[in-house]
Amino acid sequence: MNSRKYDYILVGQGIGGTALAWHLIEAGKRVLVVNDSSRPSATSVAAGIYNPLTGRKLVKTWMADIIFPYAAHFYTQLEGTLHSRFVYPLPIYRPYRSLEERNSFLTYASESGVAEYIAKDSDSHSDIPGLRAPLGGLVVKGGGWIDLTSVVNRSRSFFIENNQYIDCDFFSIKLTINDSNVSWGEYEAGKIIFCQGVDARENTLFDWLPFNPVKGQILDVLFDKYSAEEIVNQGIFILPSPDRQTYRVGATYSWHDLDWATTDDGREYLEDRLRPLVTDQYTVLAQRAGLRPSSKDRRPFIGLHPVHPTIGIFNGLGTKGVTLAPYFANEFVQYLENDKELNSEVNIDRHFSLYYR
Incomplete structure (x- = not known):
């Protein structure tokens, strides 16, 4: 041939x-x-996070019941083929913003079709060092990230x-x-x-x-005390690296200035949402920007x-x-x-x- x-x-x-x-x-x-x-x-x-429940209203990701198991099989099989690790299953901890949100989430989780993705101990307080979550939070199962x-x-x-x-x-x-x-x-x-x-x-x-491209920016952060094995998500995500030494913080969403350049506005947006979530100091090691190929x-x-x-x-x-x-x-x-x-x-x-x- x-x-x-x-x-x-x-x-x-x-x-x-x-x-x-x-x-x-x-x-x-x-x-x-x-x-x-x-x-x-x-x-x-891209951070490569997969999350079955997204948004402020805990909406189930489109076709999650079918797509997530298939993706898990694909990446796990690829790990064997390429003799590398790509898959990092992690719970996703969502600190409550208010008592109203806590009550709304717990009611929704018990009455809708998302209960299988909610951990039983979701109403407990967080013991994550350096995280500010006085009202506790919801624990979402079936999430994690892929090292894309x-x-x-x-x-x-x-x-x-x-x-x-x-x-x-x-x-x-x-x-x-x-x-x-x-x-x-x-x-x-x-x-x-x-x-x-x-x-x-x-x-x-x-x-x-x-096409409707979306610009996104993330930060690579080193914390003084904050230490979490799970992904924390409250408006932004805090994603641990495999060695738990550094974390990714993201992401922004912008439909203008569609280029690959990082911006001061992007960093300010992320830090404004990070500071209320953590109790200690941190250092921004890097900032990156990407254009997601989204459709209308x-x-x-x-x-x-x-x-x-x-x-x-x-x-x-x-x-x-x-x-x-x-x-x-x-x-x-x-x-x-x-x-x-x-x-x-x-x-x-x-x-x-x-x-x-």
Whole structure:
């Protein structure tokens, strides 16, 4: 077989491209990943937190009962394949802001369909050193974080070792689209799938999709006394590193100034919310910013181009890509290879009218 012929070319290797590559490889497909590792990536900044109950009203994450177990299986299996640790299950402690919030949360937890995610001792006071939580807090089970940087980097090493990766910018001028295949320079494939994150806004094949990027900033912090094994979440999160020496604090959400630069406003926003939560001093070691590839309806963009069936997209994973990517990578592969219908909430055919407008 010609070594430059593939079943799929994937453009981009954030968590979306990485998860899709692994699922296609598992399906026995020849895959080539084209990625410019020098470009900034949302995955490299993301904290990788997965949380079944989000927001001030403890809303269950969309499809959490299906997506979370699948993601856990995917990352755990990948740990074995790559002989690395990626998965850090942790409870999520939510300090009560007021007695009213405490009563509301406890009532909601007992009367709604989220009880399985609430620990039985949720009404107890916190014994986390350095945390200010005088009213106690709610303990959410089934959460944790994934070391996405390690997932991507270790996967990249695997792809390189198996001649499945090219590190370069993707020049669309080299792309030739045919009815049954595509060619990109000297490479040929049955299909090309774009997994470019926010860069997809500049891709003329898919710039008609309603992207709604969100800028997020986080801080790396060293505390004097604060020490927690769990994730603390009250407006912001405080995420422990594996060695419990440093912590990530985040995140901001901004729909303007969409660049990769950190800002004084971003740091001030996070520190204004951190100070009331902790009782001791801390040092900010670093600040990072990323652009999340979100969509206006908060659902992924997955599917094939309305005119070119050899061109596809896997994108729009937004703030929850850590859990959405594995599950919908599998769904996309089943759609591509076995004609399984895609979930209508993620299929880009819901936006085809924008292309023909």
